[in-house]
Amino acid sequence: MNRLMKPGARERETLLNSGLLSALGVESVAAMMEIAAIGNLPARQMLFREGEPADMLHSVLSGYVRVYKLDPDGREADVELYGPGDLIGASVVLDGGRYGATAQAAEPSLIARFDLKRVRDIAGRRPDLAMALANALSGQLARAFASLADDRLHTAPQRVARYLLAQCPAEDKATSFRLPYQKSLLAGKLGLAPEALSRAFSMLRGHSVNVRGRLVHIGDPEALRRI
Amino acid sequence: MNRLMKPGARERETLLNSGLLSALGVESVAAMMEIAAIGNLPARQMLFREGEPADMLHSVLSGYVRVYKLDPDGREADVELYGPGDLIGASVVLDGGRYGATAQAAEPSLIARFDLKRVRDIAGRRPDLAMALANALSGQLARAFASLADDRLHTAPQRVARYLLAQCPAEDKATSFRLPYQKSLLAGKLGLAPEALSRAFSMLRGHSVNVRGRLVHIGDPEALRRI
DNA sequence: AGTCTTATTTGATTTCGATCAATGAACGCG
DNA sequence: CGCGTTCATTGATCGAAATCAAATAAGACT
Numbered sequence A, B: 001m002n003r004l005m006k007p008g009a010r011e012r013e014t015l016l017n018s019g020l021l022s023a024l025g026v027e028s029v030a031a032m033m034e035i036a037a038i039g040n041l042p043a044r045q046m047l048f049r050e051g052e053p054a055d056m057l058h059s060v061l062s063g064y065v066r067v068y069k070l071d072p073d074g075r076e077a078d079v080e081l082y083g084p085g086d087l088i089g090a091s092v093v094l095d096g097g098r099y100g101a102t103a104q105a106a107e108p109s110l111i112a113r114f115d116l117k118r119v120r121d122i123a124g125r126r127p128d129l130a131m132a133l134a135n136a137l138s139g140q141l142a143r144a145f146a147s148l149a150d151d152r153l154h155t156a157p158q159r160v161a162r163y164l165l166a167q168c169p170a171e172d173k174a175t176s177f178r179l180p181y182q183k184s185l186l187a188g189k190l191g192l193a194p195e196a197l198s199r200a201f202s203m204l205r206g207h208s209v210n211v212r213g214r215l216v217h218i219g220d221p222e223a224l225r226r227i
Numbered sequence C: 001a002g003t004c005t006t007a008t009t010t011g012a013t014t015t016c017g018a019t020c021a022a023t024g025a026a027c028g029c030g
Numbered sequence D: 001c002g003c004g005t006t007c008a009t010t011g012a013t014c015g016a017a018a019t020c021a022a023a024t025a026a027g028a029c030t
Helices: A009-016 A026-035 A116-125 A127-153 A156-167 A183-189 A194-207 A221-225 B009-016 B026-035 B116-125 B127-153 B156-167 B183-189 B194-207 B221-225
Strands: A036-041 A046-048 A056-062 A065-070 A076-082 A102-105 A109-115 A175-178 A209-212 A215-218 B036-041 B046-048 B056-062 B065-070 B076-082 B102-105 B109-115 B175-178 B209-212 B215-218
Touching: A009 A026, A009 A036, A009 A056, A009 A109, A026 A036, A026 A109, A026 A116, A026 A127, A046 A056, A056 A116, A065 A183, A065 B127, A076 A127, A076 A183, A076 B127, A109 A116, A116 A127, A116 B127, A127 A156, A127 B065, A127 B076, A127 B116, A127 B127, A156 A194, A156 A215, A156 A221, A183 A194, A194 A209, A194 A221, B009 B026, B009 B036, B009 B056, B009 B109, B026 B036, B026 B109, B026 B116, B026 B127, B046 B056, B056 B116, B065 B183, B076 B127, B076 B183, B109 B116, B116 B127, B127 B156, B156 B194, B156 B215, B156 B221, B183 B194, B194 B209, B194 B221
Parallel strands: none
Antiparallel strands: A036 A109, A046 A102, A056 A109, A065 A076, A065 A102, A175 A215, A209 A215, B036 B109, B046 B102, B056 B109, B065 B076, B065 B102, B175 B215, B209 B215
């Protein structure tokens, strides 16, 4: 990570609105701001690695961070993708153990980090912080279960269709949006090889989906729902 | 669930040793015991269903509980299997939302349940309880990521081999043990159809694994590690 | 012990996606 | 603008596992 700095006004704003701090009382916010350090990461820089003793808790301020696990042959399986405002669940190691996964900046990112020992100290005295951690982890566990079920129940086109439908604000209306990250990241998130994602997008062209670069247009969400 | 009862001495003992209460201070333990209700479930009985408003937190005292998600066609994908002492992560819904998955007793089970509103009240005042929840959820998130990665990186025989190796107490020694639940449950846990699990066990016979009913004997853990 | 039900195993077929390879598109840099 | 690099798409092949079916084994009940 590049040289760390204390949070400025802009970072404090983002932190205040993040999933971790947004529900905290004033004193807990102050305590966390006191120990926060902000750093810029270039694309591909590691935040932490699977098996290392866990020392820092991380939160994404801007950019994206992919979290993956390795097999003995060095192959990687993405397990989660974190964006602006997200607490990196894999960095919340409260029992003094080791990181269970590897985190890497998927693009240039701004990250806040907090010394885990000090987080435990604060959370051990301030139930609102401990509850915020528990609440964030509860939501992430639910999403992990959703990913597991998605993999186990659905084909590649179905998974992509479900992802696209989740981006539609209104149930029945055509919509356009821009993928916030590279398609290879989306492939990893959905448990697919990039070629398989590409084929799924091709298949979905026959179901009212148009893709041009990162721009996605969905003409008929109903058609997508029927896949 | 059958008629609920307050915890007796035996149940209190199990709860005290469970993942949730074992790290709590005396007063938090007392508060949780106060609101605990214990119930027997016959096999196949539902604890809660996906989409229902979450009202109870659940912990397994004995038996096994499978947690699964459904697709619109009614197909089920197991996402976790909880045993004695386990807090059912999918029931820890702290934001007043709904259950994200369905829980069902896989065999006759004894379950402790706690009103979620009251849990939030206690945890909002007692950081040790909130921290215990966060810690438990952190571990479960790590396991969910491990399952996701296992599915994405490994074949059926490899997944079974890894499961068996995790049951070996000593790294290099032959070992025997008894599967604690039906093979169809293990299949679901590993993301396999029962036929695929059976084929994997057959394949592993050539790698020092012998199975007779629920009894499993591993002659050479090293051979298993090489799969 | 016999019967019925459920779990497990084995066989065959089909489907899906990983992998490898080649080509094209997009982006960054000079 | 051109070149080099990286990302994305398309084609072909192969392997893994789901699915369907049938047979066998195990467990529960009378």
